[in-house]
Amino acid sequence: MRGEYCHRRPQRCRQVHPRQTPRRPLYPHPHHRHRTWDTTDLTTVDPDELFSRLAMLPQDIARWQATIRENITLGQDDQTNDTVLAAAHAAGAIEVIDSLPDGLDTHIRPSQSGGRDLSGGKWQRIAAARAYARTNAPLLICDEPTSALDSRAEQAAYDRIRELATNRTVILITHRLGSTQHADRIIVLDHGRILEEGTHNTLLTAAGEYAAMWTTRASAYTPAPAIAGPGSTTPAATGAVR
Structure with missing residues (x-):
């Protein structure tokens, strides 16, 4: 890498961390600080101009x-109701807004102070709407964007992210592998170092860390052999997922 960070659009890139690996950002070597966006050296760009081109959906x-x-x-320019609601719809937050007494104008504050607060999953949808409202940002960064969502909401969130990837680059940082197979490029990190890089199929063929994580995940969804009771061909018990 030698500290050269290049953004080329559009593509969908996933950074995958093994579950037990401490989360460390991928930084260039201190002696190599050359980062480019297409052909532009980012050290020459005004920070406000750079941030205006980013949409961020963090874990925290x-x-x-x-x-x-x-x-x-x-933090954004004035936006119309239609624009705000379009972002909320893209984030799956319309139901959250419709459930509130004053809709978009409902004031949120901690419930212990007598106000109205939201659950973690609802807050995550509002945060997604915040990121999606930046419609002109060519780079969307998502850091564990479904950590507070149930499995159905998680899948819906990934579907929306793929829809929003049109004409922009999406960087998804995740431990979960449910959406990695759709990425144009997957980077596997371990303690800030790149272990592997490639597509879903090429990494499975390489039989490295990514393939091991994918196989482990897939095995959790493989039906266990039925155990028959004594003298019976009927399974003695069935399992249920809760």
Whole structure:
């Protein structure tokens, strides 16, 4: 890598971390600070201009004591109701907003202070709407964007991320492998170092760390052999997923 970070659009890139691996950002060597976006040296770009081109959905989301509208649009230019609701729809947050007494204008504050608060999953959808509201950002970074969602909501969230990947680059940082097979490029990191890089199929063929993680995940969903009771061909018990 030698510290050369290049952004080329559009593509879907997944950074995969083994579950027990400490989360460390991938930084260039201190003696090599050359980062480019296409052909532009980022050290020459105004930070505000750079940030305006990024949309971020972090794992640890900001929960501002403000209205739902402000939680979606804070830090951005004025946006119309239609724009805000379109972002909320893309994030699967419309049901959350419709359940609130004042919709987008509902003020959110901690319930212990007598206010109305949201669950972790609902907050994650509002945070997703915040990222999706940046419609002009060519780079969307998602860090464990489904950590507070159930399995159905998680799959729906990944489907929406794939839809939003049109004409932009998406970087998804995750331990979960449910969506990695759709990535154009997968990077497996361990303690900040690149272990493997490639597509889903090429990494499975390589039989390395990614293939081991994928096989482990897949085995959890493989039906166990039925155990028949004494003198019977009927399974003695069935398992249920809760």
